[in-house]
Amino acid sequence: MRTTPAGGGRARSSVILAAVMAGAVLGPIDASIVNVVLPTLSTAFSASLAVVQWVPMAYLLASGGLVLFFGRLGDLRGHRRVFLAGLLAFVGASALCAAAPTIHALIAFRALQGATSAALMSVPLAILTATFPPAERGKAIGLFAASISVGLAVGPSLGGALTAAFGWRAAFLVNLPLGLIAWAFVRRVLPEVPGRPGRLDLPGAATALGALVTFLLFVNRAQQDGLSARTLPFLFFALACGALFLRLETRAAEPMVALSIFDNRRVAFGASAAVLNFMAQYVVVFLTPFFLSRLLGEGPGRVGLVLTAFPLAVLVVAPFAGALSDRIGSALPAATGAGLSAAACVLLATMPAGASAGSVAWRLTLFGAGTGLFQSPNNSLVMGSAPRAHLGVVGSLLGTARTLGMVLGVAAAGAVLYAFVPASALSDGSLRPEHVAAFAAGVRRAYAAGAGFAVISALLASATAGRRWATLPA
DSSP, X not given: OOSSOTTTHHHHHHHHHHHHHHHHTHHHHHHHHHHHHHHHHHHHTTOOHHHHTHHHHHHHHHHHHHHHHHHHHHHHHOHHHHHHHHHHHHHHHHHHHHTOSSHHHHHHXXXXXXXXXXXXXXXXXXXXXXXXXXHHHHHHHHHHHHHHHHHHHHHHHHXXXXXXXXXXXXXXXXXXXXXXXXXXXXXXXXXXXXXXXXXXXXXXXXXXHHHHHHHHHHHHHHHHHOSSTTTHHHHHHHHHHHHHHHHHHHHOSSOSSOGGGGGSHHHHHHHHHHHXXXXXXXXXXXXXXXXXXXXXXXXXXXXHHHHTHHHHXXXXXXXXXXXXXXXXXXXXXXXXXXXXXXXXXXXXXXXXXXXXXXXXXXXXXXXXXXXXHHHHHHHHHHHHTSOGGGHHHHHHHHHXXXXXXXXXXXXXXXXXXXXXXXXXXXXXSSOOGGGHHHHHHHHHHHHHHHHHHHHHHHHHHHTTOSSSSOOOOO
């Protein structure tokens, strides 16, 4: 059954799309704002970089660990209810962040904010898939992806301006009016659609949360400490939780994640392609600021301007790519987009020593175009292949793929750099002359690794072509 009310038609569907975009864009805006204010937080609280890095990390762990839970909750209790509750809770958590008296309180409130953002991440694709018919779904998901890119592009400049004018607390307070306006809009236009009867699989949710959080912690700590007595317990605990999760899900009468959805190769391959594509993205996103500042000597303002080329390219291409996939299918655009991303990584890896900021910008533009061409068709393919009773879970799987790709991409880039450059050189604000060549070599090899991730993503996307892997029944 379609969620669009009778008589609403295309205009009503467009209003629902606008409401979902208005709510979901808050997360990307907040994430990119916070990255800008981290140096200010370090000064304001007299906190070390090792402590301040937990401000974004706590958010990431909570959101990545809980997105599957909220996806299942949306399937059972209604996607509208979960989305509205997540919006209101996000506003409340933002207020707590703005009022934080200490850096440790801020980290705790950021974890709470990450938990609320998981609700916002988990159900938008499910809402759009149920609202739009297959012939229009790709375009709708492309426009939704464009809104995320707008948030990522606007966040740095907005955060910098607010912090400069009013202090760092304003970077969180801005979520209050934006969030309340979005909540009122969503509450007015999003139709009430009941969930399906069923029970929450709390043991499955707990073991999934334990596996994801401890794995993300392992990846984060292993970047510097490697496989050591400090990091291996996280890995062992993650593996144990993962094994227990699989055991519980195969035996549960109503599992949190029905493992049978992975029998559909389009879901399995599409989700895997998404992880690898995000790994390539975050190799580039993590490395390029260091390349610009430490090798080219660019200041923060210039670095921010160059980095904007990536989300702006996604913004332009994603709606076009979604509409194209509605007409010719998703596999070819997605594979082509991942291939373009790989080519851009190769071009970044082979930049001449005297490269300018402009030469970096056009390569980032190509990478953004490839990303936009991949994401919308791939998301449309996965969601269109999902059983209707599990739209929330499958949508949240794509959210989990994004989080895993982000963390693994940064970890891969960091691992390559640490293999070539002394750790002390990476912690300094500037490179010593004797470390410049090694740093440049490490960056190039990490970009090459990003190209490899994108190539595998392209192969997986191309493998979803054809009709023999039909959509699973509801």
